[in-house]
Amino acid sequence: MTTAHGIQSAAWLLIALPLLSAGVLLVAGRRADKWAHVVGAAVPVVLFGYAVMLFFSVKGEGNREINLHLYSWIPVAGFKVDAGLLIDPLSMVFVLLITGVGSLIHIYAVGYMAHDEGRRRFFGYFNYFIAVMLLLVLANSYLALYVGWEGVGLASYLLISFYYSRNIAATAGNKAFFANRVGDVGLSIAIMIMFAYVGSTSYADVLYGDTQLTKGVATAIGFMLLLGACGKSGQFPLQTWLPDAMEGPTPVSALIHAATMVTAGVYLIARSAPVFDVSQAARTAVVVVGAITLLYGCVCGCGQDDLKRVLAYSTVSQIGYMFLAVGLGPGVYAIGIIHLVGHGFFKAALFLSAGSVMHAMNDRIDMRRFGGLFRVMPITYGVFVCGYLAIIGFPLATGFWTKDKIIEAALDKGGTSGWVLGVVALAGAGLTAFYMTRALVMTFHGERRWEDDVHPHEASRSMTYPMIALGVLSLVGGYLLIFGGGLQHWLTPSVGPSVEEGVHTVSTLVLTAITLVVVALGVLGGWVAFGRKPVPISQPVGVSPVTTAARRNIYADAFNEMVLQRPGQWLSRALVYFDNRGVDGAVTGLAAGFGGGSARLKRTQTGFVRSYALSMLGGTIAVVAVLLAVRFQ
């Protein structure tokens, strides 16, 4: 661990600058409406420029873990909480992803929000998000991470309910808030356990310090961290908020709910690798959560008609892949992170093109009302296809390099569990190909199904250029990331070396072939089911139970409503009743008693000096009497 020097000492600006601009945009009021988007979009670009310089500065170091002490927050004896930043390969990857993809999406949002009254507010929140997200990944202690963690939760809440006058958006915001709350409790308990057993929350002390975590403590911390990660990353069983979060503006879905914030859970687990190295149980739990969510997201994605919801479920399942990877343990962490970065590219591309479609179709997002759009929106179509190829793992596109490695690693785990996980990951790849083909075909191919008052058109350049950039990254980004083992080697100081060589359960070539066949089957299935015959405008009824289940998110919402919401409502109603009748009764009764007494007693304050003097005399006699009584009792 080295101390920051030179350009590295200015890393705090990464957080301070966007926070400042967010403050200015939100406080300045209407007079900033004219220039707010320029400032808002310029900030992440500047940050990206700085991040690149910082990257090369860190690259030049022998020891690439740089600590930047900011200030001592609570310097009491025996209890020391310092605020500081940790610049290391892992956090650098996130900083570059957040500022890079963030810049593109900010620029896109300038055009996307051009006709929105709340554009200034939007950019204020968006910059705030960048600030707290960077704090989350740059923090050098769990406590500082927690500040960022709560900060992004707030940003997410504010941006989901951005159109707060729409009931559905407000509800979605609340849902995200509640689900995140459950997760955050987990994270805060983990931090409390660290305080109790290690006496500190800095990574240096907790993960690499002198205090060796016992297995029990590590398991407890691991499970609580996992709960936190599940809440933030939309993983089973806290996944239901993420699809609803698509009520926010599309740039929000792209940046916060696809590329960056929802991957914070993966970051948390990768960062806490030493904890999970100690506890096998916690590690297994991560794998199980990842596998379940992966399949869950794929199945639900097949049943949605809302394009953004399809993409949201796809995010859920892709993060499932990442959880699976980081849960597999040493040697696979880097692969999970690589998939995370690649996913950031292609999912952002998909969302931005979906936003472009939505923009062109008067904010309509029902795929059954699209069709044939590739003729009128060629650029959007092109970008979507790039993202499509990347996510299904078409040869040489990003997913091909990153996702296939996870499938391979799952199989390499060995034993029955290895086979089960491998097959699940493989099935996920097939299902992904199926639902993404469905989405592509229903949106861009077939005959036009939109109404006459809609005139789809290509969006402005401020939207198309970032889309094209992300589309290109989706195609070639994966190769660039793993070229010569680049990113794996880079990440080694943070998460340990990547296991590349060695005996594979199934040889790489065979596995690649199998994967491609499965994917091809998925694509074929999607095309046969939706590409060859006309798509009905309304949802068909009388379908198989599996389809019904997929449409209803495999009853996760129904389950939550039955098991959590209803009893919760009963409980709160009972409490309200008790509060009204019991507590309030006592309180208002008391208040009424005092009030009545006061009104009656007030008459004793007559205003006559003679009666005041009399009362004083009475008081004096009483005082004398009491003193004597006490003395001679």
Added chain:
Amino acid sequence: MSRLLMAETATIHAPSVSYHALAPILIVLGAAMLGVLAEALVPRAERYTVQLGITVVGLAAALVTVALLHGTSETTVAGALAVDGAGLFIQGSVLVLAIMSVLLIAERSVDVGSAIVASAAVVVGSPTDRRLARTGLIQTEVFPLLLFAVSGMLIFPISNNLLLMFVALEVLSLPLYLMAGLSRRRRLLSQEAALKYFLLGAFASAFFLYGLALLYGYANSVDLPAILKASQASPKSDVLLFVGLALLLVGLLFKAGIAPFHSWTPDVYQGAPTPVTAFMSSCTKIAAFGAILRVLYVGFNATAWNWRPIVWAVAIASMAVGGIFGLTQTDLKRVLAYSSIAHAGFILVGLVALTKDGISSVLFYVLTYGFSTMAAFGVLMLVRDADGEATHLAQWSGLARKSPFVASVMTVLLMSMAGIPLTSGFIAKFSVFRAAFHVAAPLVVIALVFSAVAAFYYLRIVVLMFFAEPPENGPTIAIPGWSTAVALTFGVVVTIVLGLFPQPILDLAAKAATLVG
């Protein structure tokens, strides 16, 4: 005969006087004399400026000397005066708050002239009175009067000799009686208040003096340490001691505005000019508590078991009266008056502890309460209508719409009085209750109940300001001049800062918690 007289006089020695220890008092008295001279010699047009200068400089110089005296612990003038930690802390608090009151009195931009009448002696409602009311003239004697009162307040809490304490009591009271009658608006109410205060004050002083005489009969001395020694040693009947103490207490409790000797408070607070009310509710209260502290801790330490029940009783009575009567008041000045009665009860709770913690918590409480109440009265001066200050509660409804800033400032002050965390009031209540908990847990519980009751009427004002519709033809918010702005800002900032970082002042109060016997 003449030889006898000569022998008598020969035995009297001039006591040694430690002038530096008494410097603060001497400076304030000197400034007051200078003020009287200025009143006689300076032309009327310049008197305001000159008097203000003399007063502020005098008080500030006294404050500096008090600060320089820190750590002093000695008795002087044959043991009559004790300059010690607690005494100096009280003196410092009185001086700081007196400077703030002077700044409030000096306010000339919200009302023509100031809150002080142009000429107090003119018959109310006469043509001259009406003519003078429109001029910017002011009865500048208020400044030397205030200085005399402050000098009394500086002697009062450091007197170890009851006779001297009585003199100090009169020195501080007489100017206050006059000052209460100096209001520019509602002059009849103001003069009535002054007369009431004078009559009842004289009544209370008589009790004090009678108690003093009885104690002399018991201990053959009016020095507090001598009374303590007598009460520890004497086998004789102690009826005189306790009746004397009771009567002494009546005089002191009256000054501190503690029930059942509080009845003057609402009327006088309402009638007096608001800056003078601010002065009385902070400085007088602090000085009175300093004296009570000294009498009970130095003179009657040994008989605590006998007087503790009576302190319990008056504390509860005070909290109850302040809490319950305050609920249905409709005039803000009266609400603050009842609030001061309730706060006096809370301070007595800390007094019961009879430990160092008890002393320091009382010192901290009186200081923080002084700042909050001073600033609150300052805010009252700003909300005005055609008749002067708009103090009726109904006129304050919806104030936040007109001036969110003034409403927020008032809210902070009321929160502090209610004892909501992150304000100084919370820390003060907490330290007082903690100090008393070991010896008087039931009293602390009762105090908690009454602080909840009192919180209700503070919060009622907050709700009214923020959530009620403003009345038609409501009051206007005056823009304060520099002096009020300084005093208000200081009061509010201290209220917030002592809520967030109370440690330095708590440490200071703990260090100052010594009383020399």
